[in-house]
Amino acid sequence: MLIDSHCHPNSEALRQDARGLMDRARDAGVGRFLIVGCDLDDSREAVDMAHQFTGYGTWAAVGIHPHEAARYDAASLPQALRDLAGDGCVAALGEIGLDYYYDHSPRETQRKFFEMQLAWAAEENKPVVLHIRDAMPDALAILRDFAGKVPLLFHCYSGGLEFLDEVLDMGGLCALGGAVTWKNSHELREVAVRLPADRLLLETDCPYMAPVPFRGKTNEPAYVRYVYETVAKVRGVSEDELAAQIERNAAAFFGWGEGELPHV
Numbered sequence: 001m002l003i004d005s006h007c008h009p010n011s012e013a014l015r016q017d018a019r020g021l022m023d024r025a026r027d028a029g030v031g032r033f034l035i036v037g038c039d040l041d042d043s044r045e046a047v048d049m050a051h052q053f054t055g056y057g058t059w060a061a062v063g064i065h066p067h068e069a070a071r072y073d074a075a076s077l078p079q080a081l082r083d084l085a086g087d088g089c090v091a092a093l094g095e096i097g098l099d100y101y102y103d104h105s106p107r108e109t110q111r112k113f114f115e116m117q118l119a120w121a122a123e124e125n126k127p128v129v130l131h132i133r134d135a136m137p138d139a140l141a142i143l144r145d146f147a148g149k150v151p152l153l154f155h156c157y158s159g160g161l162e163f164l165d166e167v168l169d170m171g172g173l174c175a176l177g178g179a180v181t182w183k184n185s186h187e188l189r190e191v192a193v194r195l196p197a198d199r200l201l202l203e204t205d206c207p208y209m210a211p212v213p214f215r216g217k218t219n220e221p222a223y224v225r226y227v228y229e230t231v232a233k234v235r236g237v238s239e240d241e242l243a244a245q246i247e248r249n250a251a252a253f254f255g256w257g258e259g260e261l262p263h264v
């Protein structure tokens with residue numbers, strides 16, 4: 001079974017054809033999906049979709065992305081978002097983090113929301129899906145207080161070899177996506193080789209980050225198989241062996257149990 005540990009079928013670009021893309025993913029062997037929210041409405045939609053497509057193996061993550069943080073009152077998290085975390089299909093909080101590449105929200109606001117949501121994850125006893133871009137030193141400084149209390153998944157890991165040891169010391173997992181297949185991503189493939197087998201997850205982040213041979217096109221969960229193909233090749237393992245390892249890693253991290261039927 002393949003797993004797309006980070007996808008946005010709830011996004012504007014994909015939602016129209018959600019049923020079609022879930023069918024194509026199932027045909028490609030994808031049996032688990034984490035549908036990720038980026039703001040309150042998007043998170044609500046992630047939860048709705050996880051229920052709508054439960055038979056396909058869907059779960060949801062809810063949270064406020066650093067891009068969207070400035071749209072909310074920084075005094076506290078919206079109660080409606082907190083309520084969503086109690087839904088049985090919510091396996092993680094996210095995506096949360098810091099993005100200093102786009103700076104869509106002021107950095108101070110991003111850090112505030114990041115800390116609030118990490119504290120929330122500790123209270124809820126849920127793992128977090130991290131979005132960190134061009135902000136590893138600040139992110140790690142904040143995460144040090146939560147390591148060991150909150151399971152950490154560095155989605156679309158872009159910290160390179162420079163930050164890998166510290167991420168691993170914190171017990172973090174790294175999720176690699178389409179970028180690992182791109183021609184110039186030599187360092188990311190080196191990361192894929194160096195990651196301990198039990199710290200690795202794979203994802204699409206669709207509709208973005210399409211792997212070769214679809215680079216630049218709209219991504220979808222079925223294409224996660226190209227990520228598996230590349231990572232199996234560089235690690236020198238069979239695709240079946242890699243798939244079995246990823247299935248164990250995801251089950252342990254998200255707490256959804258290997259082979260178990262999804263929530264209902």
Ligand SMILES: [Zn+2]
Nearest residue numbers: 095131155156
């Ligand atoms: Zn992200």
Ligand SMILES: [Zn+2]
Nearest residue numbers: 006036095205
């Ligand atoms: Zn994402």
